[in-house]
Amino acid sequence: MQLDLTAEQRLIQDTAREFAAAKLAPLAAKLDREGDRPAFLANLRSLAQLGFMGLNVSHSYGGAEAGVVAFSVALTEIARACAATAVTVSVTNMVCEVIQSVGSEQQKLRYIPKLCSGDLAAGSFALTEAEAGSDPSAMTAAAVPDGDGWLLNGAKLFITSAPYAGLFVVWAVTDRLAPKGKGISCFLVEAGSPGLRVGKEEHKMGQHGAATCEVLFDGCRVSKDSLLGELNDGFRIAVGELAGGRIGIGSLALGIGLAAMDYATAYAAQRVQFGQRISEFQALQWQIADAYTELEAARLLLMNAAYRKESGKSFAKEASMAKMFASEAANRACYSAVQMLGGYGYMAEFPVERYARDARVTSIYEGTNEIQRVIIAREVLRNFEFSG
Ligand SMILES: Cc1cc2nc3c(=O)[nH]c(=O)nc-3n(C[C@H](O)[C@H](O)[C@H](O)COP(=O)(O)OP(=O)(O)OC[C@H]3O[C@@H](n4cnc5c(N)ncnc54)[C@H](O)[C@@H]3O)c2cc1C
Secondary structure: OOOOOOHHHHHHHHHHHHHHHHHHHHHHHHHHHOOOHHHHHHHHHHHHHOOOOOOOOOHHHOOOOOOHHHHHHHHHHHHHHOHHHHHHHHHHHHHHHHHHHHOOHHHHHHHHHHHHHOOOOOEEEEOOEOOEOOOHHHOOOEEEEEOOEEEEEEEEEEEEOOOOOOEEEEEEEOOOOOOOOOOEEEEEEEOOOOOEEEEEEOOOOOOOOOOEEEEEEEEEEEEHHHEEOOOOOHHHHHHHHHHHHHHHHHHHHHHHHHHHHHHHHHHHOOOEEOOEEHHHOHHHHHHHHHHHHHHHHHHHHHHHHHHHHHOOOOOHHHHHHHHHHHHHHHHHHHHHHHHHOHHHHHOOOOHHHHHHHHHHHHHOOOOOHHHHHHHHHHHHHHHHOOOO
């Protein structure tokens, strides 16, 4: 069993860490407090040029072809410095991968190189609606045939990167009469298409640098070549892609948790109360021990899910386990980090306050942790079917 990173994976991890320290960390607090979209977008472009937007994408489409383990470790390093940048990178990789996995050769050549190079800035994954979150099969956005193309109508909610994404992957109902989940298709819609409008940007608890918006389709006409994958196969495509995306979100959560604990541990080693460093109190040592143990367990779960995906094995259950565990470990680590700093942990002047807010959503987006538990239990129970 090989648990070490390969030389290439380590190089990618080091490159991500160096870029994050040099460019992302110095901007993260400003992005959180007041925003700086030009600087944020400039960093995204640099990350694209370093190969981070298509880590698991073939060279022939402009990707880094570095695999899923490399994707996971890179995302953790990016998130250690800036979770808002990390989620944008994660979703853009997911958009590249879905096109690579089910797109036509023409779609792959048209869009993936531009996503990987940064020419399209970012990709958006537009699945959720106001009445269709955990249950996307309840969506009402619809696409109807219109001449030799399709007409899209409906509204998507909470869409990451919408104001600056160059490309949207959009899910819409194409057969209203089909059984639940069987009449949904997937479309590629370019930013600026007539009838596509990006609505209001949400005010969120954390990850402020990454925009989360409503996206409205009002008679948005797309060509017949915009259909991604087979007609009415969209729900299956979404489920498959979200499983891979969860490795990204778990890796991102791990990065936030590590950043919080590294900061709090360094703080505890300096801060003096009762005439001694607070790190000498067992109460703090146990918080350090518990958090680093849980984060290490999260890392191993992530590596396992990433390795399985990379080697073509089934990985949906493992990805759900990793996302669920890593996001909860990261939230617990952030809670401890704030506690270890005492009152200073609650002040915006210290980064653990931001880490705690940034970590919160990782147990919610790309499938809440309740839904991850549904997926895990379903997979486990499959092996315990009632035999009469
Ligand atoms: C910052 C942010 C960014 C996002 N980015 C994107 C994006 O880019 N693209 C996109 O398509 N979506 C995006 N989302 C949407 C996100 O994936 C959904 O918010 C999430 O899937 C939950 O859906 P919901 O908010 O409608 O909650 P609901 O589905 O209403 O769930 C509410 C509660 O009920 C629980 N629940 C629901 N069903 C079950 C069940 N069967 N068993 C047990 N518990 C259940 C949930 O776990 C949750 O606790 C984003 C969300 C946020 C907050």
